[in-house]
Amino acid sequence: xxxxxxxxxxxxxxxxxxxxxxxxxxxxxxxxxxxxxxxxxxxxxxxxxxxxxxxxxxxxxxxxxxxxxxxxxxxxxxxxxxxxxxxxxxxxxxxxxxxxxxxxxxxxxxxxxxxxxxxxxxxxxxxxxxxxxxxxxxxxxxxxxxxxxxxxxxxxxxxxxxxxxxxxxxxxxxxxxxxxxxxxxxxxxxxxxxxxxxxxxxxxxxxxxxxxxxxxxxxxxxxxxxxxxxxxxxxxxxxxxxxxxxxxxxxxxxxxxxxxxxxxxxxxxxxxxxxxxxxxxxxxxxxxxxxxxxxxxxxxxxxxxxxxxxxx
Numbered sequence: 001x002x003x004x005x006x007x008x009x010x011x012x013x014x015x016x017x018x019x020x021x022x023x024x025x026x027x028x029x030x031x032x033x034x035x036x037x038x039x040x041x042x043x044x045x046x047x048x049x050x051x052x053x054x055x056x057x058x059x060x061x062x063x064x065x066x067x068x069x070x071x072x073x074x075x076x077x078x079x080x081x082x083x084x085x086x087x088x089x090x091x092x093x094x095x096x097x098x099x100x101x102x103x104x105x106x107x108x109x110x111x112x113x114x115x116x117x118x119x120x121x122x123x124x125x126x127x128x129x130x131x132x133x134x135x136x137x138x139x140x141x142x143x144x145x146x147x148x149x150x151x152x153x154x155x156x157x158x159x160x161x162x163x164x165x166x167x168x169x170x171x172x173x174x175x176x177x178x179x180x181x182x183x184x185x186x187x188x189x190x191x192x193x194x195x196x197x198x199x200x201x202x203x204x205x206x207x208x209x210x211x212x213x214x215x216x217x218x219x220x221x222x223x224x225x226x227x228x229x230x231x232x233x234x235x236x237x238x239x240x241x242x243x244x245x246x247x248x249x250x251x252x253x254x255x256x257x258x259x260x261x262x263x264x265x266x267x268x269x270x271x272x273x274x275x276x277x278x279x280x281x282x283x284x285x286x287x288x289x290x291x292x293x294x295x296x297x298x299x300x301x302x303x304x305x306x307x308x309x310x311x312x
Contacts, residue, residue, distance in 0.1 A: 039258065039261075040256075040257070040258050040259045040260045040261040040262045040265075041259070041260070041262050042067075042072045042260050042262050042264055042265050044073075045072065045073035045074060045075065046067060046072055046073070046074050046075075046096045046097050046260050046265070047074075047075045047077060047094070047095045047096045047097070048064055048074055048075065048076045048077065048095065048096070048097045048098065049077045049078075049080050049086055049090070049094075049095035049097070049098045050076070050077070050078045050080065050098060050099065051079075051081065051082060051083070051086060051098075051206075052080065052081050052082065052205075053205070053206040053207060053208060053226075054208075054285055054288050054289055054295065055226065055228060055281065055284075055285050056098075056099055057078045057288075057295045058281075058284050058285065058295045058298060058299055059099035059252060059281075060076050060078055060098070060099055061076055061078075061295050061296045061298075061299035061300070062272060062276070062299045062302070062303060063097060063099060063254065064076050064296075064299070065299055065300050065303045065308070065309045066268045066269065066271060066272045066303060066308050066309055067265065067269070068309070069268070069303075069308065069309035069310070070265075070267065070268040071264065072264060072265060072268070076296075077095060078295070080095075082177070082179050083104075083108050084179065086098055087108070087130075090133060090255065090257055091130055091132060091133065091257075093257070093259075096256065096257050096259070097254060097255070097256045097257070097260060097265075098254075098255050098256075099252060099253075099254060099255075100254070100255040101143060101144075101251070101252060101253070102118060102121045102122065102125065102135075102138055102249060102251045102253050103185070103247070103248025103249050103250045104145070104185060104248075104250060105125060105253070105255065106121050106124055106125055106248065107184045107185055107248065108183075109125070109128040109129065110124070110128045111184045113128065113248075115248070116245060116248050116249065117249065118138060118249050118251050121248060121249065122135065122138060122253070125253075129255075132257060132258050132259070133256070133257060133258065134255075134256060134258055134261060135253045135254065135255055135256075136253065136254040136256060136261065136265075136266055136269055136270070137253075137254075137266070137269070137270050137273055138251040138252065138253040138273065139251060139252045139253070139272065139273025139274065139276055140251075140274065140276060140277050140278070141251070141252045141273075141276045141277055141278045141281045142249060142250050142251045142252065142278050143226050143227055143228040143250050143252070143278070143281060144226070144227045144247055144248075144249065144250040145185050145186075145224060145225075145226065145227075145247050145250070146224070146225050146226065146227050146229075146232070146239045146240075146247075147162060147174075147222055147223070147224055147225075147239070147240050148222070148223050148225050148232060148237040148238060148239045148240065149221060149222055149223075149237065149240065150215060150216075150218075150235075150237055150238070151236050151237070151238055153221050153222075153238075154238040157172075159238065159240060160238075160240065160241060161240050161241040161242070162190060162193075162194050162196070162240045162241070162242055162243070162244075162246065163194050163243055163244070164240070165190070165194065165196040165222070165240070166196050166197075169195075169196065169197040169198075170197060170198075170199050171199055172198055172199055172221040172222055173198060173199050173200045173201075173202060173219070173220045173221050173222070174187065174198045174201055174202070174220060174222040174223070174224070175201075175202040175210075175211045175214045175215065175219070175220030175222070175223050176201070176202075176204060176206075176211060176223070176224035177203070177204065177205055177206040177211075177224070178203040180224050181201050181203070184246075185246065185247055185248070186224065187201055189246045190246070193244050193246045194244065194246070198222070202214065202219070202220055204220075206226070207224070207226040207229045211223045211224065211225070212225070212229075212231055212235075215237070216235070222240075223237075225237075225239075227239070228278065228282040228285055229285065230282060230286040230289070230290065231289075252273065252276070252281075254269050271308060272303075272308060284298050284299070284302060
């Protein structure tokens with residue numbers, strides 16, 4: 001989960017029951033529910049990029065294994081960085097596909113977006129995305145941002161919600177990935193929506209060993225984590241509630257270039273989306289972060305166990 005910078009230019013089936021129709025989410029295994037039309041082709045393969053944290057790497061390998069099973073040649077370029085790197089790479093053709101999160105992606109594209117429900121966000125994404133990109137059907141699994149404190153900090157400052165932080169302006173230190181300092185679902189939104197001002201912002205990582213280590217040691221008081229992080233329960237940390245709904249829903253959604261979005265890709269990723277649950281994703285994170293298993297291996301094992309691919 002260590003952050004890496006991307007140097008220079010980037011790189012020049014068994015059936016699962018479909019979910020019931022839900023706005024623009026998964027509606028069938030025919031690839032419906034996305035935001036764009038056909039016209040693309042995956043015949044010459046797909047390059048999958050991932051962000052620089054464990055879960056996104058796992059998702060990238062899950063995309064690869066189900067696409068390979070469908071006959072699509074794939075290459076996974078893991079740990080490339082943040083959206084600030086990934087979205088331009090996708091637009092520029094260096095990568096073709098990446099796992100995304102509805103709410104976070106929408107706020108990256110439109111900081112003032114008001115959509116909150118998954119169907120509304122899917123529709124808003126269809127409008128906000130740059131030309132040439134589209135989101136496919138969103139899946140069952142969801143992973144949201146969370147702001148957590150230790151049990152001791154919660155008791156000391158009487159913290160239950162994000163709104164409680166404002167009573168201690170100028171006293172608390174927050175730890176998060178560097179980009180969170182400028183994001184709506186981050187320091188900017190916490191100030192605008194809740195009036196929160198921190199003593200210091202420490203640039204660390206995304207729900208990774210740096211920010212979690214700092215929270216354990218008391219080097220930060222508030223940590224930006226992901227809700228699928230198993231350390232939250234293991235360490236008895238307190239996730240602050242969000243009464244003003246600053247943090248939107250975060251269903252997993254494939255973001256793909258139009259040039260590759262054919263029916264084969266749509267069907268394969270829809271099958272994955274209808275099978276993968278939040279609980280599954282949490283367990284896969286645990287296997288990599290705690291048991292130190294390889295993301296590619298856990299993705300292949302899970303897909304085989306759920307009859308989405310044969311274990312090679």
